[in-house]
Amino acid sequence: KAGVTQTPRYLIKTRGQQVTLSCSPISGHRSVSWYQQTPGQGLQFLFEYFSETQRNKGNFPGRFSGRQFSNSRSEMNVSTLELGDSALYLCASSGALANTGELFFGEGSRLTVL
């Protein structure tokens, strides 16, 4: 079974631009979550989607948004990029029906903002 796939793996943008990152969960998984990983802040939760509905959200500004499609694929968008948005963005999926399940992470999209 294929794992969580994130595209693109690497990208470089300049301040003020916007970026869209894509995540394809493991087949059959309906829960998709996004995390930001930086050396300074560590791993921080962005948001979580289930069946096309956002059901949890972290403490990030409105420039960060996401959505989930009917096939469970998810995208996240960051508008008006800032230097501090440079990070590894990780997507995770789960097929668990209860909240005792573990998350399965993709390899991430590394964003560099110049």
Added chain:
Amino acid sequence: AQSVAQPEDQVNVAEGNPLTVKCTYSVSGNPYLFWYVQYPNRGLQFLLKYITGDNLVKGSYGFEAEFNKSQTSFHLKKPSALVSDSALYFCAVRDRGSTLGRLYFGRGTQLTVWP
């Protein structure tokens, strides 16, 4: 507020020796506890979890973790370290009342196993 502490940024052990990576947490109620490992330029890989029951849980690659409710700790252990265990290890917790995708992570501990 929920928080996870990994008091050691770096742990160095010799191959063949036992290893321990420490984790303490501050979460209301009885949280679910997890360990993940991250290799360079890769995502996180699940190692093990504690939900309920036996305080010693066994996971992937020979790792185990001991849950101690009174000390609110969940230390990761392995009886005999391998050089290939060298990686970044994260402890994470989930509040029982929270959603599936919401984990709180520690800052990570870099484990180096030298030959």
